[in-house]
Amino acid sequence: MKLPDSKDFWSGVMLIAIGAVAVFIARDYPFGTALRMGAGFFPVVLGVVLMLFGLAFAVRGLRDSAKIEGNWSLRALIVLPLAFVAFGVLMEHAGFVPAMLALTAGSAAAGPEFRIGEVLALSVLLTIMCVVLFIWALGLPYPLIVGM
C-alpha cells in the first residue's frame, strides 16, 4: 500500500504523535480536581485537543490530497541547523573566533551557490565585525580563542 502524500494527512499524523506523547508523559503529573487543578490538568487537556485536531486533519487528508508545495530545500534544512550546532559546540570548547568562522562559513554552505573565495572573505569580515561589535564594544565575556 502506498502512503498518502497529502499535506493534511501528515499534519494529522504529526499532531496525533505530539498529543499522544504529551498525554503519555503528563500521566504521571497530579491531575488534581476542578477546585485545585494539578500540574497535569492543562497538559493532558491540550494533548487530547491536539490529538483530536490531528485525527480531523488525517481524515481530511485521506479524502482531499493537496500536496506539499515547493521543494524541501533539503540542503538548507540539514546544513543550516548543523552550522548552528557547530557554533554551540565551538563556543564551549574553542572560543568565539572559531565558532563564528564555522557558523558563517557553514551557513554560507547551505545556500545554492558556494564560491569559496567569497565565502572565506565573508566569514572573516563578519567575524571581525562581530568581535569588534559584541566583544569589544558591548563587552560580552567570551574568550576569542580558548587557552589564549
Place this chain on the structure above:
Amino acid sequence: MDLFHNLIFGFGVALSWQNLLYCLIGVSVGTLIGVLPGIGPLGTIAILLPITFNVAPVGALIMLAGIYYGAQYGGSTTAILVNLPGETSSVVTCIDGYQMARQGRAGPALAIAAIGSFFAGTVGTLLIALFGPPLAEVALEFAAPEYFSLMLMSLVAAAVLAQGDMAKSFAMVALGLLLGIVGTDVNTGVQRFSFGITELSDGIGFIVVAVGMFAMGEIIANLGDPEERSVFAAKVTHLFPTWADMKQSIGPILRGTAIGSFFGVLPGTGPAIASFSSYIVEKKVAADPSRFGRGAIEGVAGPESANNADAQCKFIPMLTLGLPASGVMALMLGALTIQGIQPGPEVMTQRPELFWGLIASMWIGNLMLVVLNLPLIGVWVKLLTVPYRLLFPAIMAFSAIGIYSVNNSSFEIYLTALFGVLGFVWTKLGFPAPPLLLGFVLGPMMEEHLRRAMLMAKGDPTVFVTRPISLAFIIVTLAIVVVMVAPAMKQRRGEITG
C-alpha cells in the same frame, strides 16, 4: 488637561538624546529590513531582543517599536519602485504604486504613501493616548476569570482571523500553549516536559522559539525557493504630489486610517488585512473603478494609511491589557518581561514613563521616517542589489550571538536549531507560525488564571459566565466563532456534496 499633560511628559521622555538615538536606530533598521525581502520585523525583533537587555526598558521598547513601524515604510518604498513588496502589508501597494512609478510618477506615489502613513501614525498615537488610560482603568478591575476569558477571546480571534487554514491556526495555538508550559509548574513545583534537562526547568526561552521559527525557519524556506530579483528601479524625479493628487488622496487617507485603526485593535489581523480591506473600499467608492490597477493614487494612499494605523493601534491591547494582538506584539511583551516588567494595566500607573514615552516616540519616529527617508530613497533601493547569499550568513551570526548571550548556554543554540527545522516543516505543512507564538506567550498566564479562577469559585466552572465582564468576553468569543466558522463549514459541506 490630563491628556495634554501626559503627552508633554511623554515627549520629555522621548526627546532625551538617548531615546532619540534609539528611535533613530529603530526606524532605520526597520526601513532597512522593510526594504529587504526575506527578513521581516518578526525575525529582526526576535534577533535584536537579547541586545536590548543592556538598554533601559523605555529605550528598548522605543527601538523595537521603531523597527516595527519603520518596516511598514520600507516595505512600501520597494513596492512602489521595484514592484517588490518588502513586507506582506505592501503587497496591495504594488498594484497601483508600481504603475504610477512606470508612468513617471514614482515621486508623488512615495510622497503620498509617506504622508498617508504619517497622518495615520499621528491618529494612531492620539488613539492610544485617548483610549489607553480608560481601558487600563477598566482592566485594573479584572480578576482571574476575566483574564482567562479575555485571553481565550484573543486566542480564538487570532486563530480565526489569521491568514491561512483556520483549523491549523487553532492547532498551532494549542501547540503553543503546550510548549509554553514546559518547565517548573509555579503552583506545585512539578517539572513538566523537561526530560531531566536542567536548562529546561525554567521553560523554553521565548527568544529561542521566535528566532528559530521566524529567522532560521524563514531562511531555510528562502534558500529552498530562491526568488528572481530583477532590480529595475524607476527613477524618482520630482517628489511633490500635485494639488490634484492631494485632493484625490484626502478621502482615501481618512478612510484608510479608520479601517486600519479598527483592524488594529482586533487580535490576529496583520497589517495586510487592513491594507487589503482599504484597497477594496477605495475601489468600491471610486467614481471610476477602472482606473485601479493602472496607477490610481487612491490605491496607494488608502492602503498605506491603513497598514500604518493598524501597526500603531496594535499597541493598544498590548500596553493596556498586556495582551498581544499579533506576533510582533507577543515579542514586545516578551521584551517587557525580559526587562522584569510584568505586562498589564499596572504598567501605565507604575511605569508612566514607559507608556507615554513610547507613545510620544512613535510620533517622533513617524516624523523621522518622513523627513529622513524620502531623501534617502536612492540609498535604500541600492541595498536591494546586495545578494541574499551574503545577507543570510550575517543574519545567522547575529541570531546565534543573540541567543547565546542570554544565558551563555549552548543548549539554547541547539534548541533554536530544532525550532528552525520544526518551524520550516510546520510552514510546509500549512501551519501558520504566529498563532503558535501567541499561544506560547499566553499559555503560562492562561493556565495560572484558570487555576486561580477555579480556586476562587471553589471549583465551579460557571464563574466564567456569571461575572458580567467575563461573560461579555465569552459571548464575543462565541460570536466570532459563529460568524467566522459557520460560513466555512457551510462551504465545506457544499464542496463535499456538490
